[in-house]
C-alpha cells in the first residue's frame with residue numbers, strides 16, 4: 281500500500297486557508313497514487329487556537345468545515361485533525377474519512393502539558409478502551425479509542441504526546457498485535473536537535489511494537505512563537521522507510537512510501553543512527569521560516585531594525601537576509617515575493633522579469649510526490665546550496681525592500697560599531713540610515729536636571745543616564761516602522777532577558793523579538809559560523825568586537841561581561857536553575873565541580889548576582905515582544921517558563937550559600 285504523511289503550514293481558525301492546504305495535500309497525494317494519507321494534529325482548526333478550544337462555536341465550526349473535506353476523499357483514506365466538543369469537554373481528535381464518508385474519530389489519550397504545551401487547559405484526555413457517539417445533523421459517528429481497516433491493513437492512532445509516554449502505558453502497547461500500522465498526527469514544536477529524539481521515538485516504536493509507524497508533523501510558524509519542522513517519518517520494524525526535509529518554505533509537503541504489509545520484515549538488530557544535527561544550520565532555517573511566516577501572516581511589509589553593529593542586531597539583520605536567500609532558493613524568486621504579500625505584480629516583474637506568477641498547482645508540483653530514498657541531509661537543499669552571483673544581487677534587491685536599518689549614534693558610540701553596521705547593511709542590501717541622538721538625549725537630561733535643580737552625572741545617575749540613551753533610540757525607529765508598515769525587530773537574547781540587561785521601552789521596544797530564545801554565547805558562535813560558512817564577510821567586524829552596550833563614556837570601556845559575568849557562566853547558571861530546576865545551593869555546588877580553577881567566592885558572587893537580577897527582572901520578561909522558541913527551553917513566561925513577578929527573590933537561599 282502507498283501511504284503518505286503531509287506537513288501543512290496552518291493558521292489558527294483561518295478556515296479557508298487551512299481547507300485549501302488540506303485539499304492541496306489530498307489532491308497531491310491522490311495524484312501520486314497514495315491510498316492512505318495522514319495529516320497533522322488539529323490541522324483543520326490549527327493547533328494553537330488556545331482558549332478558543334473551550335468555545336462551543338469553534339468546535340461546531342470545525343465539524344461543519346470537516347463536511348467540506350468529505351467529497352475530496354473519494355478513492356483515498358485521509359486522517360484529519362480537529363477538536364470535538366462533547367458535553368462541555370473538548371477532545372483532540374483525528375477524523376478518518378474515506379470515499380466521502382466519516383469512519384470515526386480517534387481521540388488523544390495523553391495530553392502535552394510541559395514546556396510550550398498547555399493542553400490540559402483546553403482538552404480532556406480520552407480514556408483507553410472507551411468510545412462514545414458524535415451526533416451532527418442526524419448523523420452519528422464513533423469517537424474514542426478506535427482502530428480501522430483499509431484495504432486489509434489494520435491501523436490505529438497515537439496522537440503526538442501519546443507517543444512520548446512510557447512504552448507500557450502508551451496506546452501502542454495496546455495496539456500491538458491488533459494493527460499493522462500506527463499513524464501519529466503531531467504538532468511537535470521545533471527545538472534544535474529535537475529531530476534526533478523524534479527519529480529514535482518513531483524507529484523504536486516501530487521495532488518495539490512490531491508495526492509500520494507513520495509520523496506527520498505541522499509545518500512553519502503557525503501562530504507566532506512556536507515553530508514546527510514539518511517532519512514526516514515512516515519506519516517499519518526499526519528500519520527507516522522514508523524521511524522528508526525539514527522546515528520547508530512550502531505550505532504543503534507530501535512524503536509517500538510503498539509498504540508491502542503482506543510480506544513480513546525482520547526487525548532491525550539495531551536502530552541506525554543519523555548524523556548529529558547541525559544546530560547552526562537548523563537554527564538558520566528555523567529562524568528564517570519563522571520570520572517569513574510571521575511577516576506574511578501578520579500582513580506587514582518587512583522589518584525595521586536599530587542596527588548597532590553589535591552581535592545581537594547583526595544576527596537579526598543576517599536572519600532577514602537568510603530568510604530571503606532560503607526562501608527564493610526553495611520557492612523561486614517570483615513565488616517567494618508573491619508569498620510575502622509585500623510586492624505588487626509590477627515589483628515582481630521588475631525584479632524577476634516574469635510577468636505571471638506561477639499557479640499554485642505549478643508551484644506545488646515541485647513538491648516531490650513520488651516515493652524516494654530518505655535524503656541524507658534533513659534540511660532543504662537550499663540550506664547549504666551556493667548562491668550564484670546573479671541571484672545574490674536579486675536577493676540584495678529584495679532584502680532592500682524588506683529590511684530597513686538605522687544606526688543611532690551618541691557620543692558614547694565608537695567608529696568600530698558604526699563601520700560594522702554600515703558594512704553589514706551594504707553587504708545584505710538593506711536600506712541603511714545613520715543619525716545621531718545626542719540632541720534628544722541632552723534635551724531630556726537637561727529637562728530633568730532643570731526640574732530637579734541639579735545636574736545628572738555619571739557618578740550619581742549612572743543607570744538613568746544609560747537608560748535614557750537606549751530609550752531615546754525607540755521613538756524614531758518606531759516612527760520609521762510605522763511609516764513603512766513594518767515589524768520593528770527588538771534584538772534581546774535569552775541571556776539578557778534572564779538578568780534584565782536591557783532598558784524597558786528602550787532596546788526592548790519592538791513588535792517581534794526573534795532571538796530572545798537563544799543565549800548570547802550561541803549568538804556569538806552562530807555569527808562566526810555565518811561569516812565563514814555563509815560568507816558574510818562584513819561580520820568580521822562584529823566577530824572581532826567584545827559585546828558592549830556602549831551606554832557609558834567610551835573611556836570606561838564598558839562590556840557586558842564586566843557589568844554581569846562571563847556569558848558562559850551566566851548561561852550555565854540559567855540552565856541549571858531553570859532547565860534542570862536546581863536550587864541556588866545545588867547550582868553553586870555544580871559550578872564548583874565544573875570550574876575547579878575558579879575561586880569559590882567568585883562563583884558565589886556570580887550565582888547571587890544571577891538570582892537577584894533574575895528575580896528583580898521577571899516583569900521585564902513579561903513585557904518582551906513575541907519571541908520564537910528555538911532552543912530546548914526558553915525563559916519566556918508566555919511560552920515555557922512561569923515565574924512570579926513579585927517574590928522573595930531567593931533571599932534566604934542566597935544568604936545560606
Ligand SMILES: Nc1ncnc2c1ncn2[C@@H]1O[C@H](COP(=O)(O)OP(=O)(O)OC[C@H]2O[C@@H]([n+]3cccc(C(=O)O)c3)[C@H](O)[C@@H]2O)[C@@H](O)[C@H]1O
Pocket residue numbers: 743746747750780781782783784786787828829830831840843896899925926
Ligand atoms: N517588579 C517590578 N515591576 C515593575 N517595574 C519595576 C519592578 N522592579 C523595578 N522596576 C522598575 O524598573 C525600572 C528600571 O528598569 P529599566 O529602566 O529598564 O533599567 P534598569 O534595569 O535599571 O537598567 C538597565 C540595565 O540594562 C543594561 N542595558 C540597557 C540597555 C542596553 C543594554 C545593552 O546591552 O545594549 C544594556 C544597562 O547597562 C543596565 O544595567 C525602574 O524604574 C524600576 O522602578
Ligand SMILES: Nc1ncnc2c1ncn2[C@@H]1O[C@H](COP(=O)(O)OP(=O)(O)OP(=O)(O)O)[C@@H](O)[C@H]1O
Pocket residue numbers: 585586587588589590591592593594686687688689690693697753771787826827828829830840
Ligand atoms: N548605536 C546604535 N545604533 C543603533 N541601534 C543601537 C545602537 N546601540 C544600541 N542599539 C540597539 O540596542 C540594542 C541593544 O544593544 P546590545 O548591546 O544589547 O546589542 P548589540 O549591540 O546588537 O550586541 P552586543 O551586545 O554584542 O554589542 C541593539 O541590538 C540595537 O538594536
Ligand SMILES: NC(=O)CC[C@H](N)C(=O)O
Pocket residue numbers: 321391392397439440441442444466467468469
Ligand atoms: N502536541 C503534542 O502532543 C506535543 C508534545 C510532545 N512532547 C512534543 O514535544 O512533540
